[in-house]
Amino acid sequence: MTQQTLTRTVPGMNCQGCVKRMREAIQALDANAEVIGTPDEKRLDVSVDPDSTALDDDALDQALTDAGFPPGEPENESKSQPESDDASRTSGDSVDATPTAAPAADATADATTTRLAVSGMTCAGCVNSVQKALQGTAGVTSAMVNFGTHTAEVTGNASEDALVSAVQGVGYDAKPIVDVREAEETRAAQEARDYKKRLQGSVAALVLAVPLMASMFFFHPEPVGAGRLYWLVIGALTLAVMAFPGRHFFTGAWKNARRHQANMDTLIAMGTGTAWLYSMAVVFFGPWLPEAARGIYFEASAMVIGLILLGNAMELKARGRTSDALKRLLDLQARTARVIRDGEEQEIDIDAVREDDRVRVRPGERLAVDGEVTEGESYIDESMLTGEPDPINKTLGDDVSAGTVNGKGGLVYRATRVGNDTRLGQITRQVASAQGSRPPIGDLADKVSSVFVPSVMIIAVITALAWFNFGVEARVIHMLVAATSVLIIACPCALGLATPISTMIGVGKAAEHGVLVRNGEALQTASKLTALVVDKTGTLTEGNPRVTEAEVLADNEQHVLGLVAALERGSEHPLATALTAYCEEEKGAKAAAIRDFDSVTGGGVKAQSDAGELLLGNAALLEDAGIDLAAGSDSAQALEDKARTIVYLAIGGELAALFGVSDPVRIDAKSAIARLQKDGLHLIMLTGDNRHTARAVGDAVGIDDFRAGLKPEDKHAEIERLQKEGHTVGMVGDGINDAPALARANVGFAIGQGTDVAIESAGMTLMRGSLHGVATAIELSQATLTNIKQNLAGAFGYNALCIPIAAGVFYPLTGALLSPMIAGAAMSLSSITVVSNANRLRLFAPRGTADGSTDTQAHTQPKEEAA
Structure with a gap:
């Protein structure tokens, strides 16, 4: 059936990843639609059944807009350039018989992605608030907030100022991430400060709470006379714990309350604050309260804050190990470079190096930027990038990469890519971005966390009402203890950490294994x-083929080989390299003059010469042009029997040569x-x-x-x-x-x-x-997903089990309620458990290879590709 093709210009299409997202959006409307995108041309072709009612022009435009790629006019049509051989041939393995490569990714590919460092988040509820604020910002097509890394990745055309304002508008702070190293160092420093602060706060709170709790068994005076003064002093000390070590719980809760939001801070502030207020009420009005209602819970407030701060500190300590892989990548980056300018050699900061600068690297030093060798010869250790254990010889004209280590020789090279544009910079940025992303399985936790804190508050109110109306005496005490325990034990910290911590470690371990x-x-x-x-x-x-057989049917072999060299010398594809090396190096042919060069996708190349039209490629290319291949059929059959890739050459409509290429x-x-x-x-x-x-x-x-x-x-x-x-x-x-x-x-x-x-x-x-x-x-x-499922099951299971216990469902059997102190310890323990379980991924080891070796070393050097 004839298909109708709908064509759109999509300015935001920068790569095949963009095409994939658009394809998914379009095929959600019409599963049979064929979607082909050409990022270089910003062109999208959609083939549909003419009778399809699911996908018309309006529906297509809307689908693209919803996916974040609204159709329109190209922003810079004047930038289009004629395609080269490498840029135009994207036929994949069909170029086993024809050299190919593809264009480098558009320089603006990351222009619509902004990464932010977000501070002030304490739980999954915070993540939900920040994510909603970013998604509601004009120009934002998608936003992803990661609790584990405290980062956000936003796609769209919103300005950085608008994004920062949106985050600040919901009570948090944000800063654009420009340099991954700087952002990671800042994050590590902040976590170190937070760890020290929370550990000190925990110690201060527990120094008061532990003796106080112990004294309850020996000295518990009534709140009258001297006893009232005693409790006033204890109340004041507890207030100091709440106002200083625990201050951020209350300030955070107040900020959220002003915005009609709730998070972990809200639950802790309500729980400990209620316990303190009730205790103060007992101190002042104890004589007028029933004896069963005179319970005092200052030690509970201080102990809960102390235990939660201790849990936070332990969690931060454990989380600090999750970004080890990224830190190791950052450690590969040199901080200074020895640059030769105006004939003088000077050591400058790495950020000051510019393209085309001449950089000197001494024996044993790490290369600062990517470049091309202009002087000297040495062996370079590239194992940190390629996994190849043997140093690679580098001489004049060879490419070198930042982060690799020079051997015993001295080199001078011209900087070709600097800063974040180096291969190491791209890898580091990729790992950092992936660690901040979220697998779809994390959506469940996000959906739950968006309603979790308000739900817990409702459950706490219902628990209080149930105890007040139907509980046994002392009702008020039971109501207070049960409601406070529910508020404290249900904090969704573990829920917010379940997915991102495992993802961070999984992505980091993958990077360690070269993925x-x-x-x-x-x-x-x-x-x-x-x-x-x-x-x-x-x-x-291996991708390093060589010409093993050649049969030239024309009379002038040197001329024929010169035409082949001319056709292939501009390509970096391995087959082109093999043909060029054979013609020029082995046979000494000189490249002939050609014109009107063109690439045929999936076939090969063609051009014009004084001898007529030239065709170089696979059999299909020549047959489509009407070339008779009978003269080389016997040779071709013999080459095929040897499992050779065959490249044919036709000159002026006649078969002139065929080459057998072997790729081990x-x-x-x-x-x-x-x-x-x-x-x-x-x-x-x-x-x-x-x-x-x-x-x-x-x-x-x-x-x-x-x-x-x-x-x-x-x-x-x-x-x-x-x-x-x-x-x-x-x-x-x-x-x-x-x-x-x-x-x-x-x-x-x-x-x-x-x-x-x-x-x-x-x-x-x-x-x-x-x-x-x-x-x-x-x-x-598989290991990472299993770990995430364990974390989610643990986090959900913890709350599903602990909230009813805290509410007092076992009171009829045990005659006791869960203490708020135990609730606080359990809440902290749940987060520590999740982080500790995620850290087990750090022990991941591949199952090994069939021959007993490991995959940490590549047996062969990967082929060099055109960037």
């Missing part, structure tokens, strides 16, 4: 994968595939290469389900087919050529070295070149 997690959603979905689609070139194979299978691919299969995944290999090569690679690594001769759209369709069959699909590719397929998969794993496009298109980016990283990512995802 960059883009967000919490990817972390959660990876645990549910049932099928894994694997690209061939650069994923199962990764040494650890077979063990990685076996490990993934053991984890219960169905493996499918997709490739644009010929069937013989595909089968040979499949047999070598242990994959018997494969699809060969695919174009980029075929890979996309194959993933859709698997999803319609009910599979949750992961896709492993190089992160550039397979960007659309990576974005379409439920979770995309970009295997490579973390280029911009990989990070934007994939849910996870593997910094090391081993497929074992995929297995590790999936296993860690």
Whole structure:
């Protein structure tokens, strides 16, 4: 059936991740709609059934707007540039026969995302208040607030001032995060101050409360005469505890009350404040109260504040370990650089380094910024970025990365990327952002926390009324104790920590194992994968191919090879590198003059020369142009039998040459595939290469389900087919050529070295070149989700169990009510338990590989990709 195509210009589309979000919004209206986005052109094409009533022009515009990508005119049409060979060919494995690459991510990809450091939050209720305030700000399309990191990530076009004002408007404070290192140092320093302050406050409160509580067993005078003076002194000391160590509970409760909100501070302030006020009333009016109603609870107020502050301090101490992975990444960043300016060498702050500065690095020093070597030769230890244990030789023209360590030689290099734009900066920013994200499973806690505190207050009132009207004597005392215990024990601290703490540690552990997690959603979905689609070139194979056979059918071999060199010399794809190296280095051919160069997606390249039209690529490219391949059929068959990738060259409408290219299978691919299969995944290999090569690679690594001769759209369709069959699909590719397929998969794993496009298109980016990283990512995802479920079950279970106990449901059996002091200790213990359980993830270790090695070291060096 003929499909109708609706085309939109979407200025906010910057990457395949944007396309994925728009696709999900559109297919929520019409599941059969096909959505193809071209971020470079800001163009979105939506193919629908002409008779569809679910998706018309208005519905499409509304869906895009609701998803945060309103259609409109491009902001800078004049910036469009002609596509290069690398920029235009995005065919993925179909370029096994044709070199490809893709454009770097748009520089404005992060322009609409703002990260804030939020201070003053004490529980899940605070998170809910801040999140609602940010989401209600004009121009905000989405907002995510993380209690574990005390950060917020906001998407939209609202200004930083507007976002900060929105947070301040609900009683909290916020500051834009410009530099991750500075923000982390500030957060660590603030937590250290808070820890010290709360520990000191706890000690001060308990110094009063413990002796007082102990004395209750020996000395408890009636509040008359000298006894009244005694209790007035104790009341004053308790008030001092509430006014100084516990001050922030009451100021926080007052701020929230003025805004008609409630949080943990509200519950604690109401509970301890009620106990103190009632005790003072007994001191002043005791003689006129019934004897059973003369209970005094100063020690309860002081003890509750002391125990909660002690719990807060212990929680902060435990939370401080959750960001160790991020701290280690930040420690890789040098603070100064030795720059050569105007012939003089000077050491300057890292923030003062600019692009094109010449930087000198001495033996044993850490490189400050990314760059290109201009002088010297040395070996560089890149293991912290790639996992490759052996130092890499670097000489004139080679790229070097910030955070790596120089060997014994001296180097001078030109700075190409500085600050947050370095690879290390991108990785650090990615980890920090992912640690602040939230898996969908956390939505349950958010929904509960939004109504939790008001609900607890209502339960406390009902409890008080029930005891006052139906309880046994002394009713007033029982009412006070039960209501206070309910208020204190139900504080939702554990609920707010259940998801973010585990996410922080899970993302951090993933980074330690060379896996960059883009967000919490990817972390959660990876645990549910049932099928894994694997690209061939650069994923199962090393991505460092070489020409092993060549047959030139034309007379002038040097001229033919010169044309091939000219066609491929501008590309950084491994096949192009192999062909160029063969023609120029092995055969000594010089690049010929060509013109009108063009790239054919999924096929190869074409150009014009004095000898006629040039076509270089796979068989389909030449056959579509009407080229007869019969002259090379025997040679092609022989190459296919050897599992070679074949690249054809046609000149002036005639087949002129064919090349056999071999790309060795990764040494650890077979063990990685076996490990993934053991984890219960169905493996499918997709490739644009010929069937013989595909089968040979499949047999070598242990994959018997494969699809060969695919174009980029075929890979996309194959993933859709698997999803319609009910599979949750992961896709492993190089992160550039397979960007659309990576974005379409439920979770995309970009295997490579973390280029911009990989990070934007994939849910996870593997910094090391081993497929074992995929297995590790999936296993860690499963461990993290299990940990989150344990935390949520513990937090929900704690409140479900403790609130009725605090309300007194067991009083008929025990004849006693839960003391507010025990309630305070239990509340603190619940938070400590959640944080401690989350910290068990720090002990996570991969299940190991099939051959007994670990995935912490890649067996092969990942291929270099065009940025």
